[in-house]
Amino acid sequence: MKLQLALDLVNIPEAIELVAEVQESIDIVEVGTPIINSLGHAAVREVKKAYPNLTVLADVKIMDAAGYEVEQASAAGADIVTILGAAEDSSIRGAVEAAKKAGKEILVDMIAVKDIETRAKELDQLGADYICVHTGYDLQAEGKDSFEDLRKIKAVVKNAKTAIAGGIKLETLPEVIKAQPDLVIVGGGITSKEDKKAAAQAIKALINQG
Numbered sequence: 001m002k003l004q005l006a007l008d009l010v011n012i013p014e015a016i017e018l019v020a021e022v023q024e025s026i027d028i029v030e031v032g033t034p035i036i037n038s039l040g041h042a043a044v045r046e047v048k049k050a051y052p053n054l055t056v057l058a059d060v061k062i063m064d065a066a067g068y069e070v071e072q073a074s075a076a077g078a079d080i081v082t083i084l085g086a087a088e089d090s091s092i093r094g095a096v097e098a099a100k101k102a103g104k105e106i107l108v109d110m111i112a113v114k115d116i117e118t119r120a121k122e123l124d125q126l127g128a129d130y131i132c133v134h135t136g137y138d139l140q141a142e143g144k145d146s147f148e149d150l151r152k153i154k155a156v157v158k159n160a161k162t163a164i165a166g167g168i169k170l171e172t173l174p175e176v177i178k179a180q181p182d183l184v185i186v187g188g189g190i191t192s193k194e195d196k197k198a199a200a201q202a203i204k205a206l207i208n209q210g
């Protein structure tokens, strides 16, 4: 089980500084959608330049023109690029193909997908590298989580790695670990803490216990 740190509500220097604090505990650093929306691929480029040995995920949440978007994010230094599970199959195919060509991976974000099991099966067949259940900020605010969705996709996905994101913190991690995803994505559970290094270490330690 790997740990991905999601960096959403920071600028580029803050992102680089934050990674410095926690880098021994994380496997993947996510340059989040809000940063990319406001600062563009420069954020991906700068984070990869600062940490060339860390796997960098660009959370571009692609919906269309997927092959082109994956090429752009890959050229900026992303190792993993995200697309929405609600996108057309032709977009998913385009993303998978472009990622393969560039030696990168695709994470499909299931945010807002209603029939999680059916779509997860399809995405698995379409060649997604990761399928990620995700409770976005707006549903987190309504007290929702993705634990049941994780169990559902784990039961049907045969080839892709599974991931979970959305409001995960140390206290809720045991519930996540029970379902054994390949990747746990944590943003605020680390970045909102006073001692980010200690928070990341505690989360990583629990993940390592499996």
Ligand SMILES: O=C(CO)[C@H](O)[C@H](O)COP(=O)(O)O
Pocket (backbone or CB within 6 Å): 006, 007, 008, 030, 032, 033, 059, 135, 136, 137, 165, 166, 167, 168, 185, 186, 187, 188, 189
């Ligand atoms: O993709 C995102 C929001 O759309 C976040 O990166 C993801 O939800 C993880 O952050 P947090 O743990 O703070 O919810």
